[in-house]
């Protein structure tokens with residue numbers, strides 16, 4: 001297939017704001033795409049070459065891309081640079097320059113998708129001292145044979161700014177529309193949730209239909225999207241929601257790890273699918289040694305322990321370990337334990353469809369528990385009093401709260417979903433009405449006074465997982481210390497966007513926009529109806545969205561979360577409901 005075909009589709013996607021229209025554009029394209037190339041096409045439409053859990057990131061510095069554009073279009077470097085400063089978008093610059101070149105050039109070989117994948121793979125894999133040169137030459141070679149539109153998307157791809165809005169959920173909708181029915185949509189999504197590989201799902205459905213999709217299962221080496229918890233404002237409500245009886249576990253304050261234990265090797269994935277194995281070599285080794293199965297997938301929380309007292313330490317100590325250089329030293333200075341809480345797979349058996357208590361029993365008997373491999377502390381609870389008692393012991397053990405888990409027959413492991421089979425209750429809930437929020441930075445305002453010359457406040461957004469859009473909830477200017485104010489440009493400027501990113505809905509206009517990438521933890525006094533913020537616009541009241549009042553940055557950059565994993569708009573609507581409910585209670 002020609003890359004121009006793909007570029008035209010990207011252009012059409014970019015020019016529509018309607019998700020329904022995007023879905024039908026993609027569905028129509030998927031139907032006529034070469035089946036053998038569909039996997040690559042799906043990755044390319046998200047600006048990638050492979051799923052996130054495969055190591056390697058496609059990336060080129062703007063400076064190198066400018067040089068490649070100059071070379072391919074026969075323009076001097078300074079001319080390209082000038083246009084880049086004017087437009088701020090290398091995609092547009094490439095498009096303009098290549099279009100001028102095209103009017104002059106007579107021949108060039110048409111660019112196929114296969115050749116683009118090959119070139120981009122060379123760029124991604126380039127290493128060592130010649131790598132800059134290799135990247136620049138490879139891109140220039142591709143641009144040489146590009147038309148203007150192709151040049152636009154090639155440059156956006158290599159700079160990590162694809163922005164055509166092909167979110168996972170839109171692609172899954174399009175796959176259902178192209179190759180199956182609406183009723184099949186949940187099954188297609190499950191296949192994605194248990195493999196985290198949208199290209200694999202696309203290839204499978206295109207070649208083998210729904211039968212093949214149904215056969216996709218959990219397997220070692222392919223991370224499973226994590227199951228998440230709902231929240232409720234009191235232990236009594238948690239117990240009631242669980243039907244009067246549930247399991248409660250300590251909620252440890254560490255880093256969630258999904259361990260894929262193979263016969264000879266172990267891989268540890270974070271909840272955003274990064275490979276964390278090199279940060280926890282001791283845990284990986286202990287899990288392999290203590291696992292009674294040949295292969296298994298388990299989940300647990302890695303928590304730092306004070307080597308002197310044996311007490312658990314707050315999460316910062318684990319992240320500190322991630323940043324340490326000498327791993328041997330870190331393993332000694334910051335001992336870590338894994339507290340295991342779930343079993344997803346063992347020796348050919350998919351445990352995700354089994355009830356919680358069976359999974360827990362399988363987990364416990366599947367390992368020789370001891371030293372740095374432990375089970376989470378768990379107790380069966382049959383009343384609010386027993387729940388309160390367990391919560392008090394969790395806090396006493398320096399945990400952040402409890403996780404209640406359903407023991408009903410349908411208490412399966414719901415990959416990729418947040419539901420009431422798990423409910424969290426944290427000690428923070430006793431001070432504020434709401435949980436903390438993890439919000440994506442989508443813009444910044446220049447500071448004044450003491451903050452002049454720096455970013456003074458940030459525009460923060462929640463994620464709407466139904467529509468794949470980011471909707472604003474607050475302007476955040478509190479909780480930044482000097483070190484963070486200084487660090488902000490390095491943290492954020494890589495995602496600067498000349499205009500409002502197409503995935504962001506905002507009425508407030510910041511001085512600069514960012515593509516959603518960085519997630520910050522924020523606490524706030526309350527959630528209120530807001531005329532200016534766009535989260536849940538018109539949902540609760542015509543003309544109003546939801547905003548959060550007196551937001552404050554906690555100091556925690558959630559680099560373990562992707563922007564799509566930040567607090568969702570529906571969670572905020574729910575938390576708003578919890579507040580109203582609470583004040584109803586007070587007024588009685």
Ligand code: ATP
Pocket residue numbers: 227228229230249250251252253254255256271301341376403424
């Ligand atoms: P938070 O910011 O509160 O940790 P989250 O959005 O990361 O929330 P939630 O599903 O809301 O995720 O809360 C569950 C998180 O708590 C898990 O992702 C995991 O990291 C952690 N955790 C700690 N102890 C447990 C446990 N016993 N069972 C499940 N998760 C646990």
